[in-house]
Amino acid sequence: MIRPLLASLVAVDAHLLGQRPLPAAARLPRFLREFLYFGIKEARACLFVVLFFAAVFTVPREGLLGLPRYDVLLVVALAIQFGMLAAKLETWDEFKAIGLFHAVGFALELFKTSPAIGSWSYPDAAYTKVLGVPLFAGFMYAAVGSYIIQAWRLFDLRVLHHPPHWMAALVATLIYANFFTHHFIGDYRWYLAACALGLYARSTVVFRPLDRDRRMPLLLAFVLIGFFIWLAxxxxxxxxxxxxxNQVGAWAAVHVGKWSSWALLVVMTFTLVANLKHVKERIHVPD
Known part of the structure; x- marks a missing residue:
């Protein structure tokens, strides 16, 4: 059953990477045709996210077959990840980058959930908890990297006027450090956001929904992705x-200020992806 599904997914990717719409879609006005394929490619790029959240919706809080929910979600995340690798939807280099996202995210989770900080917590029990953090948690950060990697391929992305890589790496490092240090020396996210704004002000992402290149400010892409992560x-x-x-007694919406944190995290994630060899070749850095 799994092999036919993977084969179907590969066939879908082959169609999406082509430039001819399905006959039914070809009769639509160009705007609707491109908008349709843009939505399909976005959904496909979110494969890991969609499958993972399908598990979140369907796995009962008490778990399955005697296995706690967090452990079931870890098994699901690993199965999705290795399935994508086996189907060659990700390369080994991309897989290693996603592993790095997991490690970076998990380290942040360990710090944020520590008794001294207590920014959030994981209330349920699990066998695969390390210092109160379930191992699946790192995959939520890896999912952002997986989305960017998949979108890069499906949309034939290119970036124009990207800042020098060392500058981007410095800002990304400071963004990550601020997630830790703001508990002790103040929150400098808006200063870092201003730095990112100046750094990427001229950067444009070129993408192809169907058969024509379209353009978008790279900063807008960061903000939009951050917004959808905030919704998730x-x-x-x-x-x-x-x-x-503030959600212990009853659920309350996550403060909108978290949107800015996620947008900055997307900047950091994008910087890591931008250093993959095949991605770096499609990034224009002015002399």
Whole structure:
């Protein structure tokens, strides 16, 4: 059953990477045709996210077959990840990058959930918890990297006027550090956001929904992706996957200020993806 599904997915990718719409779609006005394929490619790029959240929706809070929910979600995340690798939907280099996203995210989770910080918590028990953090948690960060990697291929992405890589790496490092240090020396996210704004002000992402190149400011892409992650975070806390201190008694919407944090995290994730060899070749850095 799994092999036919993977074969079908490969066939879908082959069609999406082509430049001819299905006959039914070809009769639509160009705007609707491109908008349709843009939506399909976005959904396909979110494969890991969609499958993972399908598991979040369907796995009962008490778990399955005696296995706690967090452990079931870890098994699901690993199965999706290795399935994508086996189907060659990801290369080994991309797989290693996603592993790095997992490690970076998990380290942040360990810090944020520590008793001294207590930014949020994972209320349910699990066999695969390390210092109170279930191992599946890192995959939520890896999912952002997986989306960017998949979108890069499906949309034939290119970036024009990207800042020098060392500058981008420096800002990304400072963004990551601020997630830790703002508990001790103040929150400098808006200063870092201003730096990112100046750094990427001229950067443009070129993408192909169907057969023509379209353009978007790279900064707008960061903000939009951050917004959808914020929506996913609201859904996750509503399902009690984790919770913030103000959600212990009853659920409340995640503060909109988290949107800025996620947008900055997307900047950091994009910087890591941009250093993959085949991605770097499609990034224009002015002399």
């Amino acid at each position: 975070e609201n859904l996750s806390t509503f399902l009690q996957l984790w919770r913030y201190p």
